[in-house]
Amino acid sequence: MMINRLVYLANVRLPTEKAHGYQICKMCEAFAANGVEVTLMHPRRRQLDPELSRQTIFSYYGIAPSFGVRSLPNLDVVLWERFFPKSIFAPVFFAHTLAWGLYAALVARGEGADVYYTRDSGVAYWLTRIGLPTVYEAHVVPKRGQRWLLQRIARRPALRLVVCLTSFIKKGFAEMGFPEEKIVVLPDGVDLSLFKNLPGKEECRRRLGLPLERPVIGYIGRFRTMEMEKGIPELVQAVAKLPTINGQEPLLVCVGGPMDVVPGYLELADRVDAPRERFMFVDRVPNTEVPFWIRSCDVVTIPWPWNEFSAYFTSPLKLFEYMAAGVPIVATDLPSIREILRHRENAWLVEPNDECLAQAIFRITTDRSLAQELIEGASRDINNYTWERRAYNIIIALKIL
Structure with missing residues (x-):
């Protein structure tokens, strides 16, 4: 035909x-x-x-x-x-x-x-x-x-x-x-042209007004889909469990909106005794700016909880953008995610809960050799997508x- x-x-x-x-x-x-x-x-x-x-x-x-x-x-x-x-x-x-x-x-x-x-x-x-x-x-x-x-x-x-x-x-x-x-x-x-000649992490942070020294944990994408949470509450609790990293307070940056759910996330942070200074929530940004936000991060996350949609039906755009941006990925170990990501090869996969997320984020942000291995694996694979x-x-x- x-x-x-x-x-x-x-x-x-x-x-x-x-x-x-x-x-x-x-x-x-x-x-x-x-x-x-x-x-x-x-x-x-x-x-x-x-x-x-x-x-x-x-x-x-x-x-x-x-x-x-x-x-x-x-x-x-x-x-x-x-x-x-x-x-x-x-x-x-x-x-x-x-x-x-x-x-x-x-x-x-x-x-x-x-x-x-x-x-x-x-x-x-x-x-x-x-x-x-x-x-x-x-x-x-x-x-x-x-x-x-x-x-x-x-x-x-x-x-x-x-x-x-x-x-x-x-x-x-x-x-x-x-x-x-x-x-x-x-x-x-993914559109690889958006990631071609992308500046380094520090330059991206300067462009976006992000702190240069603090370890930044990223989530880029809508905070909720079809009235379902996409793991932001678990991510908030995971960041609450993190110690300081290299003497710096970690910063969770979530980009994508909607912003009307953010007060609930900040109230959750208060309940788990996490300082609000550890959290930044940003509404949707133009698609052409997404690569800069991803590249600004030390680690990016897909923290989805287990439900039928997340486990079996989804192929998240952020996953492929993360792979293209050259930033190590921590993702929950769901069947749909495993169709693209492989543990210890192109991402670090964990059980879908805040404790495992916290452990993985800390390990990736403190082990540069491991982070680089994951980046290289994802960079090799992304040309297929x-x-x-x-x-x-x-x-x-x-x-x-």
Whole structure:
């Protein structure tokens, strides 16, 4: 199957401060870099944040306008969520997903593309029903309504490929009846150009106003996802347990927001008798600035607790950015993380609790030889995980099928 034109249909608010918006746009950019003409279609949604309302996808994410963007009419039911209980809003949202998916699929059909790409179950359902060649990208093993929808398309000839972030998602889709030969596992990626010629740690700290002498422990990414904590409370407690390092108070720097949860983290620090001077919380920063924040750190962390999503379904963007930035990684030892990271080779993996996190952070920040070994291992591996390579692998898979 030759691919000259691709339409990416995304039923999400764009631009968005959440990671999925960046991932979608980087994939569009990566397909374009592989010589494909790309059009991204998304619904018109109200932006409550004035900063978002003033920016385009390209300016917000700091990417070149290498693909087309088309916003489609939409009834923004998300604005109704605060007025209804979840039991009422959920079926309304599902019905809207189906309705917009049908409308978007019919509009997209007029583009005459070689392939239609989406990570939305409602869109995928209608694309395949209409008979358009479809790639569905799976970020979870779906439940309830989404599962029912996707099972309806599992054997449709128009479904050309399912792209899964982890092997666990692939297993779930195979159990749902999807042909295994149509499923590929491709984790997320990174734009290595953002990390090329990156300044050293001290220069990055000067640029960002961070202390030069203190050991800095970093967490870069959203503090919560889908109303789930991503390990910041455990990280706060871990930093509370740390002694001084080389005579200096350690500093935990968390970058990504949302900031409304920060008072709770600081109250937790008070309860565990950790001085607030050990903590710095920063809202989302532009994607082009993320490498500077990572490089400023002595160690970076993925402190996720054990839950189904974190353990089996996630491929965090921060993981690949950490690897590219040349900073040692401490991460909780979850199955999804182990698909990329290997203990003592390209990261230090620990049990998901504050005590183990504290021990690992102290060891990495005081053992320069070990830290350098982990950096070198990650630097060797990261070339396998670029956005362009990911898009290329999808194109090759479609050509073979």
